[in-house]
Amino acid sequence: xxxxxxxxxxxxxxxxxxxxxxxxxxxxxxxxxxxxxxxxxxxxxxxxxxxxxxxxxxxxxxxxxxxxxxxxxxxxxxxxxxxxxxxxxxxxxxxxxxxxxxxxxxxxxxxxxxxxxxxxxxxxxxxxxxxxxxxxxxxxxxxxxxxxxxxxxxxxxxxxxxxxxxxxxxxxxxxxxxxx
Amino acid sequence: xxxxxxxxxxxxxxxxxxxxxxxxxxxxxxxxxxxxxxxxxxxxxxxxxxxxxxxxxxxxxxxxxxxxxxxxxxxxxxxxxxxxxxxxxxxxxxxxxxxxxxxxxxxxxxxxxxxxxxxxxxxxxxxxxxxxxxxxxxxxxxxxxxxxxxxxxxxxxxxxxxxxxxxxxxxxxxxxxxxxxxxxxxxxxxxxxxxxxxxxxxxxxxxxxxxxxxxxxxxxxxxxxxxxxxxxxxxxxxxxxxxxxxxxxxxxxxxxxxxxxxxxxxxxxxxxxxxxxxxxxxxxxxxxxxxxxxxxxxxxxxxxxxxxxxxxxxxxxxx
Numbered sequence: 001x002x003x004x005x006x007x008x009x010x011x012x013x014x015x016x017x018x019x020x021x022x023x024x025x026x027x028x029x030x031x032x033x034x035x036x037x038x039x040x041x042x043x044x045x046x047x048x049x050x051x052x053x054x055x056x057x058x059x060x061x062x063x064x065x066x067x068x069x070x071x072x073x074x075x076x077x078x079x080x081x082x083x084x085x086x087x088x089x090x091x092x093x094x095x096x097x098x099x100x101x102x103x104x105x106x107x108x109x110x111x112x113x114x115x116x117x118x119x120x121x122x123x124x125x126x127x128x129x130x131x132x133x134x135x136x137x138x139x140x141x142x143x144x145x146x147x148x149x150x151x152x153x154x155x156x157x158x159x160x161x162x163x164x165x166x167x168x169x170x171x172x173x174x175x176x177x178x179x180x
Numbered sequence: 181x182x183x184x185x186x187x188x189x190x191x192x193x194x195x196x197x198x199x200x201x202x203x204x205x206x207x208x209x210x211x212x213x214x215x216x217x218x219x220x221x222x223x224x225x226x227x228x229x230x231x232x233x234x235x236x237x238x239x240x241x242x243x244x245x246x247x248x249x250x251x252x253x254x255x256x257x258x259x260x261x262x263x264x265x266x267x268x269x270x271x272x273x274x275x276x277x278x279x280x281x282x283x284x285x286x287x288x289x290x291x292x293x294x295x296x297x298x299x300x301x302x303x304x305x306x307x308x309x310x311x312x313x314x315x316x317x318x319x320x321x322x323x324x325x326x327x328x329x330x331x332x333x334x335x336x337x338x339x340x341x342x343x344x345x346x347x348x349x350x351x352x353x354x355x356x357x358x359x360x361x362x363x364x365x366x367x368x369x370x371x372x373x374x375x376x377x378x379x380x381x382x383x384x385x386x387x388x389x390x391x392x393x394x395x396x397x398x399x400x401x402x403x404x405x406x407x408x409x410x411x412x413x414x415x416x417x418x419x420x421x422x423x424x425x426x427x428x429x430x431x432x433x434x435x436x437x438x439x440x441x442x443x444x445x446x447x448x449x450x451x452x453x454x455x456x457x458x459x460x461x462x463x464x465x466x467x468x469x470x471x472x473x474x475x476x477x478x479x480x481x482x483x484x485x486x487x488x489x490x491x492x493x494x495x496x497x498x499x
Contacts, residue, residue: 019400022473023473023474024472024473024474025405025471025472025473026472026473029397032394032397033394033397036394036396036397044396045396045398046396046397046398047397047398047399047400048397048398048399048400048401049399049400049401050400050401050404050405050473051401054400055400055401055403058400060398060400074474076474076475077473
């Protein structure tokens with residue numbers, strides 16, 4: 001199974017699984033720990049991967065949300081995400097994929113322009129979040145946000161689906177995408 | 181207490197002069213920022229005495245005051261040697277160290293190691309071979325002992341300003357040596373060690389990231405992570421890297437590209453380019469690149485060859 005599909009497995013009882021994809025292991029690990037600190041009625045699972053495709057022959061739960069983490073300081077991390085995107089089924093992009101860009105705060109270290117990731121997110125019709133994951137407080141806030149998004153994507157929030165969330169996010173956050 | 185004759189008094193004064201000069205020069209070496217720390221580690225001058233000294237004055241005057249205090253305390257050559265060891269321990273990275281591995285001869289038993297016995301027999305053996313030698317010891321962490329040896333000749337007193345250092349980890353077969361002089365005295369050191377072998381293997385220290393403290397976090401690429409760790413360990417080893425602050429690469433090569441053509445590809449003249457890497461601890465930074473996911477493992481041999489080649493200036497030309 002080299003392509004990730006959103007509905008190819010049955011969900012676990014009250015379980016919500018997020019997959020964080022990115023080259024920078026330390027940041028992903030810290031974000032994962034921050035998410036697990038949150039009080040949440042759902043049982044959370046965080047999978048960390050450097051890139052896609054994921055190793056096959058592994059028993060893993062259904063993935064409810066994929067977050068691709070790009071470090072604006074590293075072209076390597078962007079390229080890695082771009083290549084990994086090819087292994088995700090189109091159905092995931094109906095609200096179950098999000099992009100997260102880190103490192104925007106230290107502009108002198110950025111080798112990737114903000115517009116590049118904005119364009120990438122726009123191409124895949126998915127929301128783009130900015131957060132300097134190295135800073136604990138920002139990371140904690142982002143973790144809260146991701147937990148909430150994850151719960152929605154896993155269907156644990158009544159009356160809100162991943163698709164609802166997607167249209168909400170796209171209208172309010174990216175008004176000027178047409179200008180790109 | 182023996183009664184002093186005039187001759188004794190004169191001799192005592194003479195010794196004090198060379199010793200106090202040794203003190204003066206040793207203390208002068210110490211940077212002002214480290215002065216307090218080193219003196220406290222030395223623990224020879226009391227708190228009260230240190231408080232009487234003005235540490236904000238000019239260094240030469242400060243050193244003079246400290247030397248006077250040493251003389252008040254009747255400091256001996258051994259005390260000065262100890263201070264020198266402490267200074268060197270603080271500045272160990274400024275020295276070049278050789279490592280020696282001792283091997284057990286056939287049929288020798290593993291004796292239980294006794295530090296005090298080792299020190300006394302080490303000193304005895306050296307002094308038997310060379311009368312004019314100053315040997316001092318200072319215990320350090322992890323069953324290690326720092327040995328300072330000032331060499332003299334058959335007729336000349338030891339030169340305190342070019343000592344050799346040996347750091348011996350007693351539970352291992354390894355000794356580190358550093359010399360400010362010709363290495364002619366090394367065979368003598370080697371002989372001195374012959375009676376004190378140990379075949380206990382070095383404690384293994386591994387550089388492992390804490391994978392997974394929470395079972396709700398699953399690393400999908402565990403095998404890859406382990407491969408990266410293994411490759412990094414193979415290249416860099418387990419221990420801290422030598423401290424290096426920069427590496428410079430001068431490239432003079434023709435432009436090479438996978439893409440066909442382009443203006444630069446047709447250029448006959450080589451491109452000149454200078455790349456400089458700098459860091460407070462460059463080799464540790466390079467070592468952490470692959471585990472942190474910033475670079476692929478293995479790293480380019482241009483970066484990893486630095487310790488092997490002992491170079492940090494490189495000129496890269498087309499063959």
